[in-house]
Amino acid sequence: MAFQSTAKEEIKHRADIVEYIGQFVQLRKAGKSFVGLCPFHGDKDPSFTVSPDRQMFHCFGCKQGGDIFAFWMSYHGGTFTEALKDLA
Secondary structure, eight states: OOOOHHHHHHHHHHHHHHHHTTTTSSEETTTEEEEEEOOOOOOSOOEEEEETTTTEEEEETTTTTTOOOHHHHHHHHHHHHHHHHOOO
């Protein structure tokens, strides 16, 4: 478990959440954040935001949010261990 925790922190430190999510969601800069259409529900207006400063995402429509691991698990429907392996 300690290895997973250390690996998780290392990946979060090195990974660019905007770059990663941008592979799946078309994002545009809006102030300090990036916005786009949420991939988790039928979005017509951009309600999905990604904060590079906080390395977090949040949808104001469906209320999904979290870090890069939460996005991976929601988008791909996998487990934390699978996300950890894939993002590493």
